[in-house]
Amino acid sequence: MKNKEDKPGQAILTVKNLNAFYRERGTKGGSRRQILYDISFSMQEGEILGLVGESGSGKSTLVKTLLGIHKDYHGEILHYSSRPQMVFQDPYGSLNPSRKINWILEEPLRLAGGFSKAERQEKVMQMLHKVGLEEKLAERYPRQLSGGQRQRVGIAAALMLKPRLLIADEPISALDVTIQSQILNLLLTLHEEMGLSILFISHDLRVIYQMCERILILNDGAICEEGPCSEVIFSPVTDYTKALLRAAGLEPL
Ligand SMILES: Nc1ncnc2c1ncn2[C@@H]1O[C@H](COP(=O)(O)OP(=O)(O)O)[C@@H](O)[C@H]1O
Numbered sequence: 303m304k305n306k307e308d309k310p311g312q313a314i315l316t317v318k319n320l321n322a323f324y325r326e327r328g329t330k331g332g333s334r335r336q337i338l339y340d341i342s343f344s345m346q347e348g349e350i351l352g353l354v355g356e357s358g359s360g361k362s363t364l365v366k367t368l369l370g371i372h373k374d375y376h377g378e379i380l381h382y383s384s385r386p387q388m389v390f391q392d393p394y395g396s397l398n399p400s401r402k403i404n405w406i407l408e409e410p411l412r413l414a415g416g417f418s419k420a421e422r423q424e425k426v427m428q429m430l431h432k433v434g435l436e437e438k439l440a441e442r443y444p445r446q447l448s449g450g451q452r453q454r455v456g457i458a459a460a461l462m463l464k465p466r467l468l469i470a471d472e473p474i475s476a477l478d479v480t481i482q483s484q485i486l487n488l489l490l491t492l493h494e495e496m497g498l499s500i501l502f503i504s505h506d507l508r509v510i511y512q513m514c515e516r517i518l519i520l521n522d523g524a525i526c527e528e529g530p531c532s533e534v535i536f537s538p539v540t541d542y543t544k545a546l547l548r549a550a551g552l553e554p555l
């Protein structure tokens with residue numbers, strides 16, 4: 303299912319010595335808490351890179367920092383392509399509830415400008431096909447769709463401007479188990495058909511194993527282990543990785 307060929311390529315994202323902080327909740331001017339410690343990694347064009355760690359380990363903070371949403375950091379973040387786009391855990395929260403799917407998918411094109419109404423409509427219909435949704439769903443509101451359909455719309459919205467890099471932060475964690483593998487397969491198909499790079503984030507090593515060629519393991523804001531998926535999963539080095547394997551029902555060998 304996954305594409306494990308070694309494709310020596312160009313970097314699409316490089317992170318060097320990234321340290322990120324939050325102001326402690328409820329404090330003014332005072333203490334700053336460090337969340338990410340000296341994170342360094344590089345992603346290649348066309349790669350699916352897995353980022354795994356327990357809840358609270360700093361995965362979403364890393365995402366927000368990479369996207370420029372979280373600004374309290376030092377270190378280097380180098381993007382070599384157009385702006386990466388996000389797929390969220392809960393598409394319901396990110397889809398405007400008062401607009402039809404049609405409007406939601408047209409919006410990135412309207413904001414970017416330079417497309418006629420007819421061109422926008424054509425692109426929306428093409429994208430619906432690409433993510434496996436029927437055209438008639440364009441006339442519905444987010445609440446009228448199933449969880450899986452909504453996540454397909456979330457993925458479609460992220461792809462409207464043809465990003466080279468997609469960042470998917472726990473994209474299946476809010477979905478029914480029966481729907482989860484459909485969404486994973488969709489992401490793999492898009493990866494193969496469009497050569498899309500994906501930073502795929504999960505707390506579940508089993509899911510990462512299905513999706514990724516290479517993994518980073520985040521423990522308390524620091525990368526404690528990294529390498530090709532098969533190596534990290536079959537010969538884990540740290541106790542933390544072994545515990546994540548057990549939590550995913552994959553006993554370390
Ligand atoms: N806006 C915020 N203000 C202060 N602390 C935060 C904020 N967001 C997250 N944190 C803290 O940062 C740590 C990492 O959180 P997060 O990046 O969301 O982890 P993960 O996505 O791996 O579950 C947690 O201890 C969390 O409580």
Ligand SMILES: [Mg+2]
Nearest residue numbers: 361362363471
């Ligand atoms: Mg998170």
